[in-house]
Amino acid sequence: xxxxxxxxxxxxxxxxxxLTVTCSQNMNHEYMSWYxxxxxxxxxxxxxxxxVEVTDKGDVPEGYxxxxxxxxxxxxxxxxxxxxxxxLYFCASSLSTNTGELFxxxxxxxxxx
Amino acid sequence: xxxxxxxxxxxxxxxxxxxxxxxxxxxxxxxSFFWYRQDCRKEPKLLMSVYSSGNEDGRFTAQLNRASQYxxxxxxxxxxxDSATYLCVxxxxxxxxxxxxxxxxxxx
Numbered sequence: 001x002x003x004x005x006x007x008x009x010x011x012x013x014x015x016x017x018x019l020t021v022t023c024s025q026n027m028n029h030e031y032m033s034w035y036x037x038x039x040x041x042x043x044x045x046x047x048x049x050x051x052v053e054v055t056d057k058g059d060v061p062e063g064y065x066x067x068x069x070x071x072x073x074x075x076x077x078x079x080x081x082x083x084x085x086x087x088l089y090f091c092a093s094s095l096s097t098n099t100g101e102l103f104x105x106x107x108x109x110x111x112x113x
Numbered sequence: 114x115x116x117x118x119x120x121x122x123x124x125x126x127x128x129x130x131x132x133x134x135x136x137x138x139x140x141x142x143x144x145s146f147f148w149y150r151q152d153c154r155k156e157p158k159l160l161m162s163v164y165s166s167g168n169e170d171g172r173f174t175a176q177l178n179r180a181s182q183y184x185x186x187x188x189x190x191x192x193x194x195d196s197a198t199y200l201c202v203x204x205x206x207x208x209x210x211x212x213x214x215x216x217x218x219x220x221x
Contacts, residue, residue, distance in 0.1 A: 035211075040121070040213055041213060042117075042200070042211045042212055042213035042214060043157070043200070043211035044211075045208065045209075048207075048208075050207070058208075088154075090156060090157070097206075097207045100145050100146075100147045100159070100162060100202065100204050100209065101147075101159045102157075102159070102209065104156035104157055104158070105156060106155070106156050107154070107155070107156055
């Protein structure tokens with residue numbers, strides 16, 4: 001089954017404790033992206049990757065890191081989480097940047113205390 | 114100014130009613146336009162693309178007005194299962210910009 005898989009789905013952590021949210025897709029998509037969704041603000045792009053070893057900042061990259069060592073994986077790293085990073089996070093992928101169809105993971109709800 | 118703006122609603126409509134809402138975008142160079150649907154606490158999914166000439170997909174009609182920089186979505190004969198948040202999405206060169214969504218609730 002074609003899918004984007006994120007883990008963990010739910011996480012409560014404390015300020016400053018490094019964490020990684022994994023994202024994996026099995027569709028051989030070139031493009032992958034991370035978004036955060038907050039009430040009233042919609043989906044805001046954190047980082048995106050157009051292919052292996054190619055990553056770039058989105059609209060709200062501060063406090064996040066990513067890597068794209070393999071085509072299928074695009075982990076999101078919070079080196080020192082803070083309460084303002086409490087949010088719902090979505091990973092998404094698409095065949096290329098030319099398409100408007102993004103396939104989303106189920107989301108990861110992160111709470112930073 | 115936000116790149117994509119939507120009326121958050123909620124639009125509460127009875128089954129069988131027609132509901133329509135718009136989305137405005139700020140970048141006149143935007144290339145492509147889409148509507149996504151998001152059910153409560155779930156991931157967004159593509160509902161339909163929006164073409165310059167307007168397009169229909171069953172009970173859903175999408176239209177684009179480039180001169181006024183807005184797109185619209187109309188839902189005819191609303192079903193309970195249409196209750197969701199509808200996200201307007203605008204594509205630039207490499208980026209998709211999402212609106213905050215319009216919530217529609219269809220009641221029996």
